[in-house]
Amino acid sequence: MNIEAKDLQTALIKASKQFECSVIDLEYDVIQHSKTGFFGLFRKNAIIYVKGHKKNHNEKFKKNHNEKSTKHTSKSYEKNEQKKEYKEKNQRPLEIQSKEYYKVKNDVIFDSFHKESEEEKDIDFYIDEIKISLEKLLATFDFDIKVIQVSIWDKNCVLIKLDGKDAALLIGREAHRYKAFSYLLYNWLNAKYKIQPRLEIAQFLENQTQAIDNYLKILIEKIETNGKVQTKPLDGIWLKLALEKLRERFPNKYVAIKQNDEQRYIVVNDFLKKNE
Incomplete structure (x- = not known):
């Protein structure tokens, strides 16, 4: 019997009521795990296939008891073997022990060197890996969205x-999904590769850049006339684009983000x- 509910726990409780048994006695397979979704989208219920329930608790107890006894015996044997090995190792000549110590130490240093080298690889080394991961992520969405390009920006x-x-x-009303998806990508790429994303969905970023350029033309005229200006409230990609362009246009002025309430x-x- 298939049982569907909002999460695995609810599905199990529902099944236990139908079979009139405890949850721990159910024999089932998880067909689909639940997903909370992304801003109300892609939500999935948990689905389990219930085979039945266990009838003999004594057999389960005996089986667990035998498994524990076997594990205990195995651990005791391993412990005795470790003691024996430790004793034999410390009875070997000091010269041999010393050589082995330095061999291990040198191996650790060698491995550490290569780990550091791997961390210093260029972005180009990760492009294919990032693209494959993105394609796998988008495949879980119900949207018809494809990865068109992944390349180095800087x-x-x-x-x-x-x-x-x-x-x-995926952009959403007032770009709320675009902002959320950009934030998700930033946390992933920054944590794993120490880089940040520049996300373009269709021509959204290009259009927003053009809109910011038109708005900044008016601000630049005011700055050149009065020496100072304050923008209207901005957030997300608009704030980032405006900040980058104003700092590039006025490298010798103080250009910073200020916050008033929210x-x-x-x-x-x-x-x-501006601090250099």
Whole structure:
């Protein structure tokens, strides 16, 4: 019998009521694990296939008891063997022990050197790995979205281009899904590879960049006239794009993010100098 519920625990409780037995007596296979979804999407219920329930508790007890006895005997044997090996090792000539010590020490140093070298690999080394991981992630979505491109943007950033029939759904209203997905990618790539993503879904990032450019033209005129300016409240990709462009345009001015309650905006002025 297949039982479906919002999570595995609820499914097991439901099955135990139908079979009139304890949850621990159920014999079942998990067909599908539950998923909480992504902003209300992709949610999946847990599904289990219940074969029946165990009838003889004594057989289970005897089996567990025999397994524990076997494990205890095995552990005792291993412990005695370890003592014997330790005794034989310490009875060997000091010269042999010394050579083995330095051999182990040198092996550890050699391994550490290669681990450090692996950590210093360029982004290019990870491009294919990132693309494959992204394709596996998108395959779990119900959206028709494909990985179009994964390439190096700069030494600390990788460009990720996605597109498909459901691109607009992944962007979401007021770009709330785009921001959430960007944050998810940032946490993954920064933690694993020490790099950050530049996410392009369809032409969303390109369009937003153009919109920011048009807005910044007005701000730049004010800065050149008055020497200072404060932007309207910005967040997410808009805040990042505006900050990058203003710092590039005015390298000798103070350009920083300020926060007032829950709103963030950018200030540019001559009174404070940007820390290099």
